[in-house]
């Protein structure tokens with residue numbers, strides 16, 4: 001495809017991949033073709049679902065130094081990488097947009113598959129069941145979430161599919177405590193149950209350490225960094241909600257994000273997002289690792305099927321906790337259900353995803369560049 005050829009269904013489809021191995025191979029090949037500087041951070045001691053190498057791959061366009069940096073990252077939440085990788089491959093195909101960044105003196109950094117294990121093995125979490133967006137915390141002060149234990153007993157029953165009695169018990173909990181309290185207890189993050197949901201871990205994960213090293217290396221000396229981190233699973237199908245990636249109370253930073261990406265940038269801590277305020281977001285690493293930079297970022301959170309995501313997560317977590325209880329057929333069905341809940345395998349959805357990401361990249365490029 002050249003920059004004069006409009007994107008059509010098949011060219012958009014070609015940006016997305018059927019599995020991690022395909023996504024990685026395409027990312028590397030396209031980045032090489034486009035003359036990016038490439039580096040590979042291999043996750044040692046683990047292999048992918050097809051026996052393939054697992055790695056976070058990084059492609060840089062433009063110079064290091066003090067040029068502004070536009071970051072596009074994927075796969076913090078493993079299986080959500082099907083979407084984020086597609087956005088990155090669409091940019092690698094987009095010579096017009098890359099040329100615009102070049103002309104305006106904006107360096108572009110693509111971080112592919114921050115959690116390669118989860119991407120390959122169809123998990124939202126990493127090789128240690130850690131939710132990376134709960135793992136970027138100060139481990140001297142781990143996340144305290146005492147309400148989680150009771151909710152886990154409801155959400156991860158011993159048998160799957162859950163019984164009618166289990167559904168009733170969840171309904172009773174929500175009626176007694178309220179929907180907000182229920183969801184806060186569930187998703188805030190927890191460090192007590194290593195085989196539970198939204199587990200923060202007890203130490204920085206490999207992905208955490210790797211991402212920090214990438215940011216230090218490529219963020220060094222930058223005065224301005226704008227970061228788009230692609231996720232899926234929340235909000236209306238096909239809509240990319242722009243969620244501010246700052247910490248609660250960073251009002252000025254939120255204004256900067258709105259100046260770049262528009263008035264519809266929302267903040268979980270302001271209560272107007274599909275996402276809830278959680279502790280330990282990966283994107284907060286830029287604050288610690290690039291202290292000299294004015295860093296601003298969003299999560300681009302694409303809606304899939306909101307009602308399916310939590311059910312799929314529960315099922316897949318049950319499978320993780322009871323690996324021998326499921327038949328091969330049930331196992332495959334649960335994995336497929338998780339994939340479907342976080343990636344809509346449909347051309348129309350892929351087109352919406354790629355188009356909205358292009359807008360966000362263009363906005364950042366114009367805001368950062370000269």
Ligand SMILES: [Zn+2]
Nearest residue numbers: 077080231232
């Ligand atoms: Zn996510």
